Amino acid sequence: MSKVVLDVSVSLDGFTAGPNVRAEEPMGDGGERLHEWMGGEGPGGEADLDVRRQVDAAVGATVIGRRTFDLGLRPWGGTPWPGVPGFVVTHRTRQDLVGDNGGTFAFGGLEAAFRRAKEAAGGKDVLVLGADVARQALRAGLLDELWLHLVPVLLGGGTPLFAGEQVELVQEGTPVAGSASVTHLRYRVVRG
Amino acid sequence: MSKVVLDVSVSLDGFTAGPNVRAEEPMGDGGERLHEWMGGEGPGGEADLDVRRQVDAAVGATVIGRRTFDLGLRPWGGTPWPGVPGFVVTHRTRQDLVGDNGGTFAFGGLEAAFRRAKEAAGGKDVLVLGADVARQALRAGLLDELWLHLVPVLLGGGTPLFAGEQVELVQEGTPVAGSASVTHLRYRVVRG
Structure with missing residues (x-):
């Protein structure tokens, strides 16, 4: 069964990007610090790479916030995972877009994006990208799990x-x- | 060497108490959830009690925010740890107060409270109680470590x-x- 998962790196003070997110700095000021662990360097780095491999193996489709899509398209060079379809949450209807890495983006509303992503995931998990769309999913009862990569920095904003x-x-x-x-943590959302 | 430690239970959304902190509900609405782990119940509860014992063994003195003191004095029945001296951060000079459990409270400004607490700790650690005084200590470069008990609940405020x-x-x-x-986590503050 496909689970809907928010997999995200977060600072100890609860930010997923630093201040002043913009095209040149999609992670905001100081926010790249949140992704340093992904390089797998230093003592314990092998455990970090294992975690990345688990995430890579789990992902069957993604749901992506509109702003995350706008900021991510260029650095990703296509869909966030090559060949893995992405469903972008937006109010505007757009034609499907094939990324340079072979993955296809489809565009639609929140509920439709999650429904279509679950169908497309082929039993693997649906990963959610973007803090705003993740909160919408949480409020709508669409989120099953949270995979947090807790980074010991206070970004301050x-x-x-x-x-x-x-x-x-x-x-x-x-x-x-x-x-x-x-530190890598996993949580299951308790349904009310 | 005495370390200055903030030891605190915190929700996954970063709150150390729920909304509407008041005398009848010193932890605010829903905030007692943050201390449930201290009972050491259920699977894994023994690990929780071990963590408590480590904290109890480490504490040589406390620095306490004024508001935390006002709210805590009655539920604690004296100092937070029996016999362990507490230094309350306040602008108003007051005479020392001996708690019902044998611990003594002294009152003074921020820097004096930490200096006196380190002297009184006899080589053990100084524990900080109260989010506001903890942030003041962090900003003033007085905090050495953070011991977080991360509780998987979103309090929302x-x-x-x-x-x-x-x-x-x-x-x-x-x-x-x-x-x-x-989940119990420990962090060391990096000096700039």
Whole structure:
């Protein structure tokens, strides 16, 4: 069964990007710090790479916020995972877009994006990209799990991961101590 | 050497108490959820009790915010740890107060409270209680470590642990998976 998963790197003060997100700095000021662990360097780096491999193996489709799409298209060079279809949440109807890496983007509303992504995932998981669309999914009861990569930095501002949602979660599995720059945590969303 | 430690339970959305903190509900609406792990119940509860024992063994003195003191004095029945001296950060000079459990409270400004607490700790650690005084200590470069008990709930509002500070941290040791209701993490503050 496809799960809908928010997989995201977040600072200890709860930001998924630093202040001043813009085309030249899609992660905002200082926000690239949140992705350093992905390089798998230093002691514990192998655990980080294992976590990345697990995510890569799990993803069957993605749901992507419109702003994340606009900012990500160029750095990704196509869909975030090559060949893995992306469903972009937007109010404007647009024709499907084939990315340079073979993945196809489709465009539509929130519920349709998740429905179509689950169909397309072929039993694998649907990964959600973008804090705003993730919060919408959380509020709409569409999110099954949260995979957090908790980075020990206080950015002091930026894009908050949460903003007023009230949700009970349950830990899944054991926290993974990666390199000094991250802890990997998994949570299941408890349905009300 | 005495370390200055902020040891605090925090929700996944970064609150150390729920909304509407008041005398009858010192943890605010829903905030008692953050302390459930301390009961050590359910699978993994023994790990939670181990963490508590480590904290209890480490504490030599406390620095306490004025508001936390006002709210805590009655539920604590004296100092937060029996016999362990507390230094309350306040602008108003007051005479020392001996709590019902044998611990003494002294009152003074921020820097004096930390200096006196380190002297009183006898080589053990100084624990900081109260989000506001903890942030003041962080900004003043007085905080050495953060011991977080990360509770998988989104409270949606309340007392934020962080509010605009920019700090780099380094993980210490390995995250401890406690019961389903908490993960225990330790971080060292990197001096700029």
